[in-house]
Amino acid sequence: MQTLLKNTITKDRFLEIRHQTALICKSLKPEDVSIQPVEFVSPSKWHLAHSTWFFEQFVLTKYKSGYKVFNDDFAYYFNSYYNNVGKRVMRANRGTMTRPTLDEVLKYRTYVNQKLSDFIEEGISDDISEVIEIGLQHEQQHQELLIYDIKYIFGHQPSFPVLDFQVHLLKENQPQEFIHIEEGVYEIGHTNEGFCFDNELGRHKVYLHDFEISNRLVTNSEYIEFIEAGGYKDFNLWHADGWEFVQNNELKSPMYWHKVDGKWMQYTLQGFKELEGDLPVNHITFYEAFAYAQWKDMRLPTEFEWEVASKQFDHGQLWEWTNSAYLPYPNFTKVEGALGEYNGKFMVNQMVLRGGSVATSKNHCRPTYRNFFTADMRWLFSGIRLAR
Structure with missing residues (x-):
């Protein structure tokens, strides 16, 4: 376990x-x-x-x-x-x-x-x-x-209540730069230091091609550009499942966004507020993250690329969607009985997220931590980091 x-x-x-x-x-x-x-x-x-x-x-x-x-x-x-x-x-x-x-x-x-x-x-x-x-x-x-x-x-209440337990996102206002990672063979997975879940075990080697990854997350203002450019109307940007999800649910923006008198507003746990452009865009499905990356002529990093590059950028604002399916590492094993159900039986139809969020206990996360959700989930604290 x-x-x-x-x-x-x-x-x-x-x-x-x-x-x-x-x-x-x-x-x-x-x-x-x-x-x-x-x-x-x-x-x-x-x-x-x-x-x-x-x-x-x-x-x-x-x-x-x-x-x-x-x-x-x-x-x-x-x-x-x-x-x-x-x-x-x-x-x-x-x-x-x-x-x-x-x-x-x-x-x-x-x-x-x-x-x-x-x-x-x-x-x-x-x-x-x-x-x-x-x-x-x-x-x-x-x-x-x-x-x-x-x-x-x-x-989803008309009064938009405030919770006294607060979590706060920070502005992603540093200039965007792309960190270059050389091609090569890298080791992935947890080492022998401290606690980890079983899905982080099976440390193994992967080969990565040259790639670049953004030093920061996509911001609200950048995502508004995607909306205004017709991103939610262009089926060419979306997976087939994603496009069907957008159509069936009439999505036009991230969760908790509202257009009021021409202004973008957003519900936060501090109440209903005007959207701040420099904050990272939050409550994004994998489908939306993928479509945005397509629109930018870029892509989402794999979880292996993310782990290798993570030492070179700050993370922990939002869980970051990767383009990796949630699958077992080599030699993955699970314990007998109920605790063996904790992770292993969910290794199908899920996508991996990395990095932690402002809602994550700070001593609970680590670069090898593999969070996972289905591609349509957006109530979690999730964001976008681009790669190319």
Whole structure:
């Protein structure tokens, strides 16, 4: 599932990461936490409970002698996709659950936090610490998903609510330059230092031709040029699937953009604001990223090109679409049982993104981290870096 050279699990670190999830949700009202406007958005209450269930299911019930499950039904309510541990509420139905209440879910978090904190202080083996580490990394993934989901829920309301937990993009106002990378054989994948997920393992060599990659992301003002040039109307720029997606969904701009009285406006977690041209364009599908690159007579980098070049540019503003399908590295293996379902079974019909975003926990990302989504997803914090 992952590699971890030494036990870095402490009670304080466990509680700090758990507390960060609660901070994201601090200003939410009870009416906010159960809603699920579309299937790919999960209710905030579900995130709070699911990340708790993970520790209960994979650590406490398996390793803690005499542990009493908080509620026998919660495994059914809050399992996500782990077929090995039983039946579950289907993803599209997560928003139908007004029960258990938010109060019960918060009590559940408190209960599991206390039990696992005590367990850590009793002393744990390296095997158990590795499972807890996966749980903490998993929680940090859900912290980012929480921000995506809350923004979607708020951004599709007429009042455009403000969240008190803030993330801010920075202006990409440096002159655009293209970094040259020589052709050659390069090593790809995680080394032996620290945690990684199994999909980063299988360090291997790839041959790359000469290429150039931009030192910065595409900005809002640059993307407006694409829109005004008819980018969403020219089928020649798009994959067939992308063009069908644009037509079926009547796309004319990135998610959260609105044209009001001749001005481009954008919903942010700070509210409904006039679009800032120097900020990187955000909430872009792979289809849109590809079409924009075609319009510029350029392309998206492969994930291997991105990893090799990443030491020479800043990243971490937005997840950056690559032109690489999400596939296993050489000698990829997965562990037996439920934790083996974490990454491997999704290695089809997905595209790789690299780099992290402002919503990503800063100690959670690394140059070899392989995020992945289907090409039509744009509620994530995603952007465009050009290559040629």
